[in-house]
Amino acid sequence: GENVEQHPSTLSVQEGDSAVIKCTYSDSASNYFPWYKQELGKRPQLIIDIRSNVGEKKDQRIAVTLNKTAKHFSLHITETQPEDSAVYFCAVLNSGYSTLTFGKGTMLLVSP
Amino acid sequence: SQTIHQWPATLVQPVGSPLSLECTVEGTSNPNLYWYRQAAGRGLQLLFYSVGIGQISSEVPQNLSASRPQDRQFILSSKKLLLSDSGFYLCAWGDSPRGETQYFGPGTRLLVL
Secondary structure, three states: OOOEEEEOOEEEEEOOOOEEEEEEEOOOOOOEEEEEEEOOOOOOEEEEEEEOOOOEEEEOOEEEEEEOOOOEEEEEEOOOOHHHOEEEEEEEEOOOOOOEEEOOOEEEEEEO | OOEEEEEOOEEEEOOOOOEEEEEEEEOOOOOEEEEEEEOOOOOOEEEEEEEEOOEEEEOOOOOEEEEEEEOOEEEEEEOOOOHHHOEEEEEEEEOOOOOOOEEEOOOEEEEEO
16 A cells, blocks of 8 residues: 655744745655645545645745656745744545545644 | 535533444545544544445454445444543544545543533
8 A cells, every 4th residue: 555754743933933844755656645634533534735746836935846757746835923933744546446535644744 | 626524513411321423435436534532732543444435443342333324425323421521532534545645633632410
């Protein structure tokens, strides 16, 4: 099955800095890569996703880049704010199935 | 618009007791449905998923079971809870036949004592 590695496990930044979280996957046939944000005690919420026919996608301060050759994709958050503090999960759609494999998560702490 | 409900929100149960968690989805037809468990401070573990009424796929063999008696209803059950069943149980629905984009319910926090 699909293997998804996510790094780093924790990331501390100062408000206004940029944050980058990276995920690698194993199945070259995978073609859909969502990112979820989970605040403490809440449900995970989809924040951005990308498909394999696109190399980059932006939505205001967040962006996702995909390198299919290297089988990795990254979440970029610019001008971080304290409310960006949360656990972020990457995921990969398992080819041939209706399921996602999730990374283990990155706890992002943004200090004022 | 689509909404997903889970209940109860929190539950404290003794070891060996039964369990029934319910999830319902509104505003969509024939969704893919999923049960995940999240242990404290950990990632998301897929337990079961369903692509249609009566169709259940199990990802992790354990003392839990799932059923889908109606198109938009998904139930997670156990006959005898273990301490290790404690966690945050999340139901999700997928908005396409392949279940690409998944949306999570508010979750049920289960503590087994």
